[in-house]
Every structure is written in C-alpha cells, then in structure tokens.
Amino acid sequence: MGGKNEKSTFTRMKTELSKASAPHLTFFMPLLFIRSMEKKLVTQLKVFFLTMQDFFLFSLRAFMAFPKMIRYWRDVLDQATICGRDSIPIVLVSAISIGALLAIEVGNLLEDFGAKTMLGRSTALSVIRELGPLLMGLMLSARFGSRNGAELGAMQISEQIDALRAFGTDPIAKLVMPRLLAALIMFLPLTALSDFAGLQSAAYMAEHYHRIDPGIFWNAVYPRLAPKDFVVGFLKAPVFAMIITLVSCFNGFSARGGTAGVGRSTIKGIVVSSGLVLIANFYVSKIVLENM
Amino acid sequence: MIELRNVSLKYGEREILKNVSLTIKDNTIKAILGPSGVGKSTILKLMLGLIKPNSGQVIVDGTDITCMKERSLYSIRRKMGMVFQGNALFDSLTISQNLGFFLRENLKLPEAEISRKVAEQIQFAGLEGYEDQLPESLSGGMRRRVAIGRALIFKPHMILFDEPTAGLDPVSSKKILSLISSLRQNNNLGAVIVTHIIDDVFYVADSVAVLYQGEIIFDDVTEKLHEAEHPFIRSILSDKILEL
C-alpha cells in the first residue's frame, strides 16, 4: 500500500515538474527518484519490523495459552487427527519414493567404488538426519499449513475471529493453541514414520535393484547409528511444528480483503513456512552435529 | 450507556475517524448512518474494545475501556451483544451449537441450563425444526435471526447491529427491523444500528448520527433529520442513495 503511494508521489512530482516546463529542473529528476526509492524502502522496513513484532507476540500468546489445553482438549484431538492421522498417506508416499530413489542413485555411485555394502549406512544417515524430517516438514507445511491459512483466513474475513473476541473467547487459545500443541505432539511420530518408510523402501530397492542381501544392508545401518543422528532428526520435528503452525496461523489471522485475501494469506503461509523449514533444517543439523 | 469522547482513528496513514463524539443511552435505539467505507463497522468495533482508538476515550457504563487489557474486557463485552454484518456464525456448527457456543465457552453452566437457554432463543428466533441444520442451509433472514439470538444469549442490555438489513430481501428486512423494535419494547434493550439505508433509520431509530468523511455531521432525534441543512443529508433525503 505504501509502495503505491510513494510511486504516485513520484509521478505527481514528475508531472508537476514537466508541467512547469523548466528544462533545468529535469536535472533533479534522478535525485527525486532516489529520494522516493529511499522513502519506499524505509516504509517497507518499518512494516517488516512491525510484522515481526506482531508475529513474536502472537507466538508468545499461543504458548501462554497452553494451560488451557485441558479446556480445549477436544480441539486438540481434532487437530491431532487432521495433522497426524490424515497426513500419514502423503508422508508415506513421499518418504517411500525418495527412499527408493536414494537407494538407487547412491547404490550406483557406491558400486563404482566397489563399496556397495556401505549403502545401508549412507542411506540411513541421510534419511534419519535429513530427508525423513525434511520431507515430513515440507509435506506438512503444504498440507497442515495451507489448511490453517485458508481456514483461519476465511474465519478472519467473515468476522468469526472478531465474534470470538466480542463474546469473550480468546481466539488464540481456542484456534491456535490446539493446532500448535497437536503439531508438537504429532510431528514426532510422523518423523519416525517418514524415517521408517524411507529406510524400508531403500532396503527393498537395495535387495531387488542392487541385489544386496538385506542382512548386509541392515548390518550397515544399525550398529553405526549414533545417538546424535537421532537427536538431529527428531529435534527437527518440534522446530518444524512451531514454524509451520505459527506462520500459517499468523497469516490466516492477518488475512484482509475478501476471498482474494484468503488466497494471498494461504500462499504466504505455505511459502514462508516451507522456506523457513528448509533454513531451519540446515541450522539444526549444523548446530547439533558441531556440538555433539 | 456507551460513550465515545473525541475519538480519532487511523489505519496506517489514512484517517478514518476524526474527533468523533457519540453517546448511546440505555433503552433507546440509535442509528449511525453513513456511506460504505466511512468507518461505521469501525465504530462498533471501538465500542466493543476490539480495536483501540489513536486518541480519545471509549466509555461503557462509566468504565473507561480505552486502555483496558483484553482479559478484563471480556466481562464488559458480555454486556453488549453484537450482530456482525455477515452474521459471523461458525459454519461448522449447527444452529443450536452456534447459539450455545458462548454459554459453553464462557460460563460454567450445567448442560440442562444451556439447552433451556438455547431452546428459548430458538423459539424467539422462530427457528423450531432447524436446530440441527448448519447455517449454510438456512436463508439469509434466518441466519440473521440466529445471529441475533446468539447476541441475546448473555442477556445484554445493549445490542449492536452492523448493517442488519444488508443483503436481505425487503420482506426479511422488515421482519428483522420489527424484531429489533420489539426487542426494546419487550426486553428494555438498547440498540445501536449501523446502516447505509435511510429507510431503516426512519423505521426503528429514536435518534440518528450521520457519519460523513470521518466526522459526525448530524446527531439528534430522527425527526429532525428532515430539517438538517448539510448538503450531504439533503442529497440522501432526496434520492435515498448513500453510495458516493
């Protein structure tokens, strides 16, 4: 909105100058342009930091509402069903296909070095540390995040969230806290499921594509896994749960401007949460692996 | 009684309300008339403390709610019932669940008491037989009556209507308006009605405030509206159209 205003100020200044038809004034036009760009940047930065502040307060209030989980246990259960049970198929499909692909490609590579027996170890590490949790996170940000963004956005523009407040119910406790809690609980088993399915499909491919004996495959998996591999993988679950739920709910609550606004807030929720999931994935791995 | 004292409000750089003062007495029906986008819904949200003014005060029954925390506002808000423009019913809940929702949420009542109160509202709104339907399967007028029933459930002494007749056919509009005037006669209920339809004002309101370009340009009993000099009021009286 600010951007549009600034642009129009600039065009107005420009037309005023050309109306004055004073050729020497055109000399200042680049200067004016820089000034207007600067102003635009400043307003955008201001908006960014205000939004960050709002997001922080929003998240804080969602966590502070945790004591109300007993009262809203039914909502927590509903959300746990939606983000947990209902997400199982998509998590399975993505984990199985990536597990299989990984086994095939890495197996081909290892074959060149004559180290095919190491396939179990290399797939196990990448699945448990990275791909299992990451795929789960991305799928859930598309599935659970988009649902939150659209549902809460529609509630916002139809004034249902205002109605909650108007009749004395805290909308963050009623709508956001159950989603956050459900995600925090359900993302752990979903990660485990993603790891398990990825490894199983890798093992299947190892046996049937690369002709590696399952005993050899699993022997290269189990004895070598260290606690830190699991810490890296499973620490990501709660981190992703917070990112996905809070970002998508915040965007839903900020929806403005009719049905198009709901679309925008949903897209923004998915894009921002997927991006943050990718970034967080990197940093969790880096920090844990460097410190354990 | 609800009072706005010198209230100003901005959204970003845009000034929506400029130094607005208004008083709504108990047991009267006050209309706020103005073109769309002038800030009528905003005034209702200010009265409920849903948004804060940039300056000025909002006073409900002698309590200044301007700087009040959300948590302490909840009990104040229950003195007022709000009927939102699009009804704001919860679309995944049935009619009786919608009506009982806030009783279950906010008061620790026995379930039998809740059912009794819900049945009372169902009967008042004339919705017998529709208890277990979802809002989407009802007509516009019925949905509006559910929203009114929901607003009455805490027995407020003031009820706020945001465009109660918008989007309704003329017959349903008349029904809703007579419902509003019967509320005052039977329950001693005060009401604020925000509208851009001047017929609504003459039909139910005791007094009217006209909001135009962020300012109150008229605030008096309804009959005096005919004597007002302001060109905007003259134009709406002559062609009854508020779209500018």
Ligand SMILES: Nc1ncnc2c1ncn2[C@@H]1O[C@H](COP(=O)(O)OP(=O)(O)O)[C@@H](O)[C@H]1O
């Ligand atoms: N949350 C908001 N942020 C920015 N602008 C808003 C917001 N809510 C309302 N507005 C703007 O304020 C003006 C008044 O809104 P509103 O009170 O809904 O008008 P009315 O109910 O009289 O049609 C409108 O132009 C609207 O675009």
Ligand SMILES: [Mg+2]
């Ligand atoms: Mg409005």
